[in-house]
Amino acid sequence: MAVVTGRSVEAPAAVKVAARGVRKVFTSRQGVQRAAIDGVHLDAAPGEFVSIVGPSGCGKSTFLYIVGGFVEPTAGGVTVDGRPVRAPGPERGIVFQESALFPWKTVLGNVTYGLAEQGLPRDRQRAVARMYLEMVNLRGVEGLYPKELSGGMQQRVAIARTLATDPDVLLMDEPFGSLDAQTRAILQIELNGIWERTGKTILFVTHSVEEAIFLSDRIYVFSARPATVKAVIPVDLPRPRDRDAIIQAPTYARLHRDIWELLRHEQKTDGERGRGDGH
């Protein structure tokens, strides 16, 4: 991307994460090639909170994996701070759809893992880990192994593990999907707070339109598989946002309706395509 100096009307706003024409084709075991993502453009400005919504199986996770540098795109590419993404890096933290904790490490061991990789002294590691465990509302489980926790608790540990290393860019794949409504609301508020304090750039995949509106600056609506960007919707609600107040706002209702409309349409076309597949 061209470096822009001086004031210019056409100058693109500063970009933290830029996806250009990202395409991903998977080859099935029978050798059939099918695109999961078909030319996605996406920008996230520094410190921007961007959500991605779309029908199940459309390619949202795959897209995040490409930004994370875990999966190579078939075509197109992603830059972070203008540098092409070629491999995973600690400046891009990820929270997976399912917790992906290290089963051989205790809760504390999981959260200190990345801090140890950063070379923090042991007592610092512990102090930082405890702080983040507290933040995700977990107390008294430090010494337990992941298999001894419920799914929602595991997910909160995973969130703490990723936040603890303080990455510049946060990739979150339905991080609150497995949580009960109350914990979910608490963590949404926490995440919103962390984002406001730290200025992280966040790419957030969710199935909850409500959650996307509450948290985001902009929402990308993906089409059914193969994913393309169906719409980009700015969330023009003032910040700081109050969860209860927002739901009353007329803007909220309009956004909610618009996004639902887009998603419902996609769900339908997905069904039609699905029939033609002939599995």
Add this chain to the structure above:
Amino acid sequence: MATATSPSLDERPLGTAGQLSELLLPFATVTGVLGLWELAPRVGWLNGGVVPPVSEVLILIPGLFADPVFLPNVGASAFRWALGFALAILIGVPLGALMGRSQLAFDLIDPILTISYPIPRAALILILVLWFGAGDVSRVGIIILGCLIPIVISSYHGARGINPHLLWSARALGTGRAAALLKVVLPAALAQILSGLRLAIAISIFTLLASELLIRQSGVGAYLFTLLDNGQYHLVWACSIVIATAGFLLDVAYVRLIGWLLPWMEGQV
């Protein structure tokens, strides 16, 4: 807040009656087999000269331990077994794990495994002896060769089948590609590697004895063969029982040790 429960007790869906029969049934089976063994030679179903009643065999075991050459022979065998097994782990686990994570390593190593897999280990003993002589190199070498393949294969499958999100998590938390092999692939594949090792223990004891029976000179297998040569069939039985018991205890100890050392592991090896 959830508390840790002891899975070994709570996971069993059986009631107290079930737990009781779980204890009693193996006991009953063993007693039955021993009873039959005692009875068969006495009533003439089996030739008592070749298969003596179990009681006559068991009383010979203390005498076996009193024989000044018995324990040194056991020690020699145990040493060679431990050395061979340890070397097989040191070679086999990294090799298999590498094959599981690198297509290049797989393409290079797999043909060798495919070719050597069907070769009987017993045939290799003689080849090793021709090559290296009848010393410790051959004796340890055969143990390594005997259990290398199950170790490599289980490590390969373990490393290949790990949840990629574990590896990706570590990489995104700052772990380098090579370091991740040790920090993530190895522990993530450990359950499967350990099952392979358990199989390898059984195989390695078999190859150990086979080699000692063939090469003679020293070791518990050689001791056994001398008893056979001397026609001391009762002692052959006693010695075999000691070997079988040692193998059984080794297996039990292995499973217990893992349960104790690795409390995070799901299920059993």
